[in-house]
Amino acid sequence: MNSVADRLYTIRFKVDEKSHLVIDDQQTCLACKTKECTHFCPADVYDWHEDEKMTSVAFENCIECGTCRIGCPEHNISWVYPKGGHGITYKFG
Numbered sequence: 591m592n593s594v595a596d597r598l599y600t601i602r603f604k605v606d607e608k609s610h611l612v613i614d615d616q617q618t619c620l621a622c623k624t625k626e627c628t629h630f631c632p633a634d635v636y637d638w639h640e641d642e643k644m645t646s647v648a649f650e651n652c653i654e655c656g657t658c659r660i661g662c663p664e665h666n667i668s669w670v671y672p673k674g675g676h677g678i679t680y681k682f683g
């Protein structure tokens with residue numbers, strides 16, 4: 591069975607310079623107890639930085655699964671499809 595890393599390797603990215611994922615309010619993240627975004631994202635886009643008290647967004651790794659549209663318990667992530675021609679291309683499937 592291929593690992594997730596192996597499968598992600600089959601995806602091509604064309605990275606936009608502007609993030610299509612935005613944390614609306616970092617204070618909400620600070621108060622968030624579960625930091626679920628750091629668990630549900632299959633591409634490890636979200637990371638909580640305790641020293642800076644903020645959630646970082648590695649948007650260039652996003653595989654556009656859409657989970658964060660519904661996964662954040664505070665509805666604190668704004669999500670749009672990358673603008674035309676950017677984002678991912680699935681090579682197989």
Ligand code: SF4
Nearest residue numbers: 619622625626627662
């Ligand atoms: S789950 Fe939502 S509110 Fe909590 S840290 Fe992640 S983005 Fe912020």
Ligand code: SF4
Nearest residue numbers: 631652653655656658
């Ligand atoms: S759409 Fe999916 S892959 Fe992209 S940031 Fe949200 S959970 Fe992660």
